[in-house]
Amino acid sequence: MMTESEKQNIQRDFKERMDEDELLNCMRCGFCLPSCPTYIVSGYKESQSPRGRIALMKAVYDGVLQPDDEFEKSLNLCLGCRACEPVCPSGVNYGHLLEEARDIINQNKKHSLPVRAVRNVVFKQLFPKKNNLINITSLVGFYQKSGLQKAARKIGFMKLFPDHLREMEKILPDVLERKTLKQRSEYFPPKGEKKATVAFFSGCLMDTLFLETNHATIQLLQKAGCEIVIPKTQACCGALHGHSGEKELAKELAKQNIEAFGKNEVDYIITNAGGCGAFLIEYDHLLKDDPQWSERAEKFVAKIKDITSILYELDFHKQFRLSLPEQVVTYQDSCHLRNVMKTSKAPRELLRSIKGVTFTEMENADSCCGSAGIYNIVEPKTSMEILDQKMEKMKKTSATTIVTANPGCFMQMKLGIEREGLKDVKAVHIVDLLLEAAK
């Protein structure tokens, strides 16, 4: 429960910090409603739509509404998928409003002791420091192993975390190849003629649980003619922090990354996780009020590119004869890759170019799968409802391979396949599939 003084402080900070122009920019046309997964899955509740959430934020800003638990709930139930942005003709930056609002609420709320302890572990110890992450493994690894359905259905994430820290450690050796990571070189030469110099943002989850996929990414970049550097001092992108109301920590990580990637002259900074890429590409917004960093952030941002974009632009799919055994393939967009990085054509074109692949577009492929960062742990009910709807659409494609472009989506698709008991269907990260096709 929000206390009276918390409510007042939140209200005060809304007045001080929320961007009034952005709030006013929503003209309430409702064009975003059909694209919002929570609006649909809630049975068309305005309080779970983008237009409704903006109106609520504005009402708190205007002093018309006192923030309360229900207000917070409405924002918590938002996936942060930002599907409401590309469809908004007035160009409302909903994601920025949400992030600011969540930060204000979080900074003003006194979390209970165990929740504080967990937040401390996750946000200050685990994610900013890759070594710690390597040692404790990740949420997702734990999540995968401990049987998500049972745990997530019963209890929320914050309650569940401390009890299971030991369990997490137990599953560690299975998922991690610590040695491989530590031995990885910081430099990889291009295979054949050099076409571009790139830096690789290797991510935290990607560099632990999905190390294979990172290796595949490097190999693909090499084949495409990229000279690659992997700055050692790079940090977590900060997305988890930014989306959970830990904006100051996110800023610190942003600065660390800008510093780390500023050391080498490169054409692009490549990511292979839509969620990270989208956060990196908005560092300019994150640091806009910091005169020492804003300009550097803009330069950094201009270089961010998803792996699929660069492969497509360098004509990787024309250069190599990609082929796979006959199969029907479909693609689930990563929300942030699509809605924030505006990358949706490249992955599809790459898949279409593979011989043996019949690409079938899934209805509502552009709509969130319900993974949404840690949403599937924090809001399991809504997440599973969204996932079930997604799997219905998926089954209609009769695909045996679901391709994703972000670790969260990949896990969620696996979970969906599991829940549906689809024995012949597999989920893959696009990078792994492309490498297989190029071999």
Added chain:
Amino acid sequence: MIAPDIKREFINIVGEENFEDSEVERLVYSYDATPNFQSIPDAVVSPRNTEEVSKILQLCNENKIPIVPRGSGTNLCAGTCPVEGGIVLLFKHMNKILEIDEENLTVTCQPGVITLDLIHAVEQKGLFYPPDPSSMKISTIGGNINENSGGLRGLKYGVTRDYVLGLEAVLPNGEIVRTGGKLAKDVAGYDLTRLFIGSEGTLGVITEATLKLIPLPESKKTMLALFQDLEAAARSVSKIIANKVIPATLEFLDQPTLKVVEDYSQIGLPTDVQAVLLIEQDGTPENVSKDMKVMEEICRSENAVSVQIAQSEEEAEALRTARRTALSALARLAPTTILEDATVPRSEIAKMVKAINEIAAKHNVKICTFGHAGDGNLHPTCTTDIRKKDEMERVEKAFAEIFAKAIELGGTITGEHGVGAMKAPYLEWKLGKSGIDVMKSIKAALDPNNIMNPGKLFAKDTRKRVVISK
């Protein structure tokens, strides 16, 4: 506030989960797409069927609780803003298509069906429901009927009114009436169907509608004519009609509108011309090419700098979709966008365009214009800032003059967006006192306790009429 015993009765009717009165749930139904209107209802009720609607209306009638029926809240006249509190009535459960009758060419549906979903469903059977308001991807049939909405295809095919054959409506006393039916002809008594159309939720609640369908046209062509002179574009519109060609679509966009629409849609619209006409014709391929040719010549005779035909259906659809975003896209320009809906006889469209620009200049406000030019229905839209008081006053004056000018040209204050709370003060300008009196007596006969959407249509005071200096 709803008294606890009445709240219990509401819950008895619709169930716990369909009655909401928390701060958050009430706040999100305090607005619609109309700027500068907000008022919080006392509760939000979502009935599941006609019987529940009937019981709710009885309960409200007995206790004199205002009812605001609400579709998707996209109206532009503060039609669903609960200006006098009361309950907001939602149709999220009543959103089914009940029947598509391929023998009688009708579709029967509940009020909460989304317009575009209905259009898609009938098109799958080779049938056509023409009314297509720009908001169709989210607007509801109930809302369309109650605003008598038009759309891009209105010129040739008419507006919502022309497709409503029958209705089921619940009156404020709870009685259920059925009007019309699957009939091509019906003169049994007063035309109650038409009475409800465009009634803005002030007479009763529509719980079912039977709509007319027509066969899908065989083919369709889309073209864009570019002009460096605003009035020449407008003259082309009048000339096309005068030449006895009735295109399916004849839309007008001025340069500032083009710029924001292109900004959003990025489909390569020209932004270096003063105005464009988006023209479409459908029908047999021969007739379509013949009409397109005539229209092209007319545009060229008015010095169109270019006339291009869309090369594919995708390109055509991109143009239509872009046009539909015009209003929301204009919101990019300024914190507040206030749009009007003045409509004039088609022959007067050029005069109206000219007058709008003069009035904007006179009051020093920025007005962008787009709209259903072929219907004589323009949407002069003012991009402004609600926080600037003196500017808002000028905007108000400019719009009052635009209304007055439209009426002077034989037009009306609203062609399709309705009166609501927003234009209520101007209604008498168009209707005159006797017109208002007739409407008030109809309202009193059906809704003696004034529970249905009170504060809409009829204003407490009529705005003093402005005299335009010519």
